[in-house]
Amino acid sequence: MTGTFREFNLPAKAPLSIWQKIGLPAGEGSKLNDAIRKGFGMGVVASLAKEIDWPITNLINVVGVSQTTFNRQVKARNRLGAPQSEALARLVRVIEAVTTMMEGEREQAIQWLNEPAVALGNKKPMEMLSSESGTVDVIKLIHRLMHGVYF
Template sequence: MEAAIEEYRPKPKPKKDDFWKALGLPARGAQLHEALEKGVPYKVYTELAVASGLESKELARYVVIKPATLQRRATAGRFKQDEGDRLYRFAEVYKSAVDLFEGDQQRARRWLLNPVRGLGGRRPVEMVATTAGAEAVLDLIGRLEHGVFA
């Protein structure tokens, strides 16, 4: 009796914009600027918590939104511009980390939550609250993707 040979079919790579569409945010450009200016919908926050595997309280801590403020935004349905900007920065860093680990969300989450030597021993999630911190994390991810460790 012959064993059936299974044909290898590589999984199609997810499209780059799938993550952003699932979140409900444009990835870049004028549309993103408009969305941030208008106020990011609260649904983006809940989708980002699910996508990242973080509890709502954890995500709020990393994007510097107090619990009472989070409750008010849930009621209002939108975040203010600066809060939405921090959510976008977190999403951008999270997406870049997932891409670095070739779609492995658990490895990306573990990397984001643990101290990283390339960031002076800081945890990447602690740095996303500021533009400079998020840029440092994104810069490190870019260097790691290209094999530049210095």
């Protein structure tokens, strides 16, 4: 009996998720819920801005914090409130979904979020993310596009 040997390669380490890169628990579950209620640290905002290569001023607008409030909270080493932390988590979920739609190409995902979409009344998806309702519309559009429903 002769045997053949095949080379076995260990799978490459999976890349870190955006959640891990910005220091948050995965996109769902009790750990994330606890972190939202506690409020995200200000470093999460800076990490996300760096990760998506987007100005912090734009990011805090989506989250619903003014520049002066943000600066004051950073100086005092405060945390985001629960509503702002929830808004940031919504944004990360959308970025994750768009990145999946773009087959892992985060730069294309961020570009898509910043271009007007006919299905959103010619608004940029990123502009819609300041409310739960707008976020739902963006997520629905992403799912339609992923399933080939273009209108």
